[in-house]
Structures are given as C-alpha cells and as structure tokens.
Amino acid sequence: MKTSNSYTAIAYMFLAPALILMGVLTFWPVGYNTYLAFQDYSIADGSATWNNFANFKYIAHEDLFWSALKNSLLYLLIVPVIQLAALVVAKMVNNKLPGMTLFRALFYIPVITSISIAGVVWANVYKYDGVLTWLLQSLGILHDQVNWLGEPSIALYMLMIFTFWKGIGYYMVLYLAGLQAIPAEVEEAAILDGANAFQRFWKITVPMVKPTILLCTLLSTIAAIKVYLEVIVLTKGQADTYTALYYVYDQAFRNYNFGRAAAAGVVVTFFCVLLAIVQFRMFGEEKK
C-alpha cells in the first residue's frame, strides 16, 4: 500500500491541467477584475493607474447603471415561474406513456439552439405584425399592433418570456433526473390512499425532489442576475432593457473603459454571492 504522501503527488498531477487552466482563466480574472476596478486602464499601452474609487463613484452617480441594476433584480421574477413550470412539465413527461421521448426532445430544442440564432427568430415573433400580435388579436385580447421590444414598460418582460422559452427544457431535464430517483411504490401507495394528483404533487413530488429544486433555483437565480445575452441579441439595451452585465459588456467592448466595466462587474459579483449565501441559508434550514 502506498502512503498518503504519494497519493498527494499523484492527485496534484491529475489535477494539474484543471488547476492551471482554471487558475489562469477563472481565478486570476476574478482577482484581476477587482484590481482593475480601482484603476484607469489604458487600452493602448496596457498601463493601469490607481484612481481612488473613481470608477465606483462614477457608476454610483450614473442613472444608467442604477436602472441596469434595477432591471437585473427585476429579472429575478422569472425564477419561481420557470422553476414551477419546469417541475410540472418534468412530472408530465416522467412516465411510460407513448410519445414521451418525443415531447422531451421538443421541449429541449430551444436549449440546444444558440441564443444568437434563437434571438433572430424571436425578434420576428415580437415584431408589431408578428406571431404574438396575431395570437392576442385572434383571442380578442388585443386590438392594436404592438412593437413588443420597443415599449419600455413591457420590453423587459418580453425578454423574460424569451428566457423562459429558452431555459425551461434545461431545468426540466434536471428535474427529470431527480424524479427518476423517487421509488414508484411511494406514489402507488398514495394513490391507494386516495390522494388526488394535486395532493400527490405537493405532498410527495415536491418534498422528494427538494435537493433538485434548490440546485435549480440557485442556478436560475444566478442566471437571472447575469442576464444580458438576451439583451444583446434582442434589444441592444433599448426600451429600458439595460441590465447590469450588459452595462459591463457595453463599457468594456463598446466604450473601451475597462476600469469602469470591472467596477460594475464587482458590483454584480457582490449580488451573485449575496443571493447564493441567502439560498444556502435557506437550504441549510430546510435540512434540519
């Protein structure tokens, strides 16, 4: 038998590729980004000079950044909606009835479509004479044509619907994996006891997939706070759809102000960590 020391050497040899890559491309950027947040960075010669919180002061007084932050937090509204829907859908396809594989695949198509490509199609869905307008008109809900992505009061919610459409299949698959771990006998016993479908869903399914629910909620909370690809492909930040990470992207690759982008990035990271802590707290309490 080998000693634990020789395992340490082997373990680090195995871990080396991952640690080197993550070190350079994941851990270092977090540190360097924090450093950049306090600097004036010059793209031309790569020089950085300490600017004494000027970036933070600037964004703290900028309305654009505050509305971006507000929109990012507003986006959290999508989290409970998408989670409940994904669980219900997963429950509906988790059986041996014919055609379920096909339905699962259909629900997953948006997930395997590139967001840029899906965005081009949805821009047409949201056109003033597009599918959405037609649907609401023929249902008698709407009489005028609406430019869905151009109205500041609704455009952000339109992005949320797009996020819902794009993401629900992903969470459905995770819930499906969680549901398949529930023994069939549990549900059969409840049916014998006369529990109806709703009772079985709330009293059996939900408690038994709680670990998956928490994992998925955490993933979708972070995804919601980070949302900006939707903005890039659908509205370019117009009509009050500017989000916090879109601000980061815009400052970095359109304004070329890396320091200001970094400072905004630090603020977004702070919110991500904060929300993760809150959810882990809830998770911890649930366990007791």
Next chain:
Amino acid sequence: MALGKTARSVIGRTLHYAGLLLFAIFTAFPFIWALSVGLSQDPSNIWIFPRAFWPTDPSISWFIRVFHEMPFMTYLGNSALMSFWAVVGVTVVSVLAGYPLARLKFAGRNFIFVAIIATMMLPSEVALVPNFITMKHLGLLNTWTGAILPNIAGAFGIFLMRQAFEAVPQDLIDAARVDGATELQIMWRIMVPVCAPSIAALAIFTLVNEWNDYLWPSIVLNSKDKLPLAVGVFNDLTGPFATSTSLVMAAIVMTIIPVLIFFAFTQRYFVSGLDGAVK
C-alpha cells in the same frame, strides 16, 4: 360514482396529452414558422397567420441561396472543429480532475473542491475583460485556441465526473490496487468504462454548449473565416445585408439542423448520464 374508473382515466390522459401538446407548440412554434418561411418560394404569406405556418409554393431555393450569400460551409466547419477540440479538452481535463477529488485522500482536497464549485456561483462574464487581456498577452486573440480555452476547465464537468466516480464501488478499486495497478490504470481501465454514460453526457453537453457559444468567440475572433456558426450567421443576418426574412429563416433552420440531428441520436445518454449531477 357518476363516472367509471376507465372514463376518468381516459379524460385524465386526454388532458395530460393536451397539456403536453400545447406546451410543445409553445417550444416549437418559432422553428415551425422559420422552417415554413424558409421553404416558401413566395414570401407574400409569411406575415399572415396562421397561413404562414404552411409553406407557400414550397421549394428549397432560399436554402440554396444561403450558400451563395454567406460562407455557410466555412462557419459549419469552424463550429465542428472548435466543438471537437472543446469536447476532447473538457473530457480529458474533467476526468483527470474528477478522479482524485472523488477517490484519493490528499492534503487540500476539500479546499480545492470547494474553490472549484464556488466558481459556479460567480458570474463568469466578469472574466471577459481580464481574459481578453490575457489572450492578448498570450497572442491568442483571433485564434481558435483562444476561443476554446476558457470553456475547457469548467467547474460543471469536474463536478459531474466527481459525482460519477464517487458512485463506483470501493471494492473494484481495492481489487485493482491489490493486483498492483497504478492510479492511472485504475482510472483508465475501471473508472472510465464504468462511468462511460456520464462521460458521454458530459461530451454531449460540451458539444452543444461549444456549438452554441456566442459571446466569447464573438469577442476573441475577428476574422470572418474563423467564425463559428452561432457568431457568423448572427453577424450576417443582423447586418446591413440581411434584406430578406426568407433568407434569414432558411439560414437559421440550416444552423439548427446539425445540432438537432446530433441531439436526436444522443438524447438517451444525455438524460440518463445527468443523473449524478442532481443527487
């Protein structure tokens, strides 16, 4: 009881399928419309619903025009190459890192695992600017290596592999050690075959992700002949030359079809292989 048991179960099943069908329409309608528009030689009906969901004067001429209007095959080849190397990279790195984290006792194990998992909570987009600067210093701007590298060492792959390796019975490993196998042999001869479904799921997941990656490649790559589909087609379709909706939709359908075919063949492995991630 007013309704017999069979009657109720028939009603229940009908409602069940109706719900599924309604949801399938919601997820599929943009693609059905895009396909119908692409197939319509005559574009006069594409904004008239529900007529637009059925092709008018069907032909594949818009699809053929896509090849003339944009370097579609170049983009396709680029996507295939980038995805291939990303799959190889992610699989190798994640398997190697997952094994010691799951099965070897060594100093710093918990710390390293927590540090890796913690990166899943951070917005990776914050790394855009620093990674851009790093790639500039390494001379990797406008190279495929630069476009792929940040995706290779992902926490998700390492986590998935660790979960899979942890489920392997210890007896198998002990037996191999008694027989004098090295750790590399244990990993390669026992862990990899036993965990093949999870590795397949990771490979599929990575391929789809890389194929669809849009933002980072669009930042790193700037010459048109290096762009993958998700970036090239988007740029061409939203630029000043995108004059025809028919052409746009044909190109979109062509972009989606390869990944759809791939997924149709692999989705079985994908769903079952992800089991480990949620437990």
